[in-house]
Amino acid sequence: MPDDLPSDLPRLEALRTWHALWLKRIDRKVAALRVREAERKRGEQARPPTPDFIVELSIGDGRPPVELHVGGCYAAGKRRRPVDTEEARRLLAAGLRPCTHCEPHHQLGALEQSPP
Numbered sequence: 836m837p838d839d840l841p842s843d844l845p846r847l848e849a850l851r852t853w854h855a856l857w858l859k860r861i862d863r864k865v866a867a868l869r870v871r872e873a874e875r876k877r878g879e880q881a882r883p884p885t886p887d888f889i890v891e892l893s894i895g896d897g898r899p900p901v902e903l904h905v906g907g908c909y910a911a912g913k914r915r916r917p918v919d920t921e922e923a924r925r926l927l928a929a930g931l932r933p934c935t936h937c938e939p940h941h942q943l944g945a946l947e948q949s950p951p
Contacts, residue, residue: 885907886906886918887905887906887917887919887920887923888903888904888905888906888918888919888920888943889903889905889906889911889916889917889918890902890903890915890931891903891904891911891912891915892914892915892916893914900926900931901931901932902932902934903918903923903926903931903932903933903939903940904934904937904939905934905937908934908936908937908939909936910936911934920943923939924943927939927940927943
């Protein structure tokens with residue numbers, strides 16, 4: 836095996852110091868990534884379950900409902916609140932517009948309710 840390292844002690848010590856510094860940097864990065872991964876896993880475990888249905892809310896006075904969505908619908912706006920199945924049925928019966936993307940009225944069995 837060829838010896839490609841320097842033959843004098845000062846340069847070998849400089850190389851050893853340089854590599855030790857790099858090893859410390861790498862170890863810090865590995866530790867930080869392990870902490871981040873552990874936090875991500877804890878966040879996934881602590882995340883509340885996706886509600887069955889959500890109501891998108893208006894920005895007006897009292898924030899009235901605007902549209903009904905299946906929980907997790909990508910088309911739901913940022914102003915929303917979860918609702919249970921009974922409230923979702925009641926809101927549809929009262930004339931609340933169902934989302935045309937996730938079609939919550941199909942999941943509720945309200946097939947006769949069609950979007951306006």
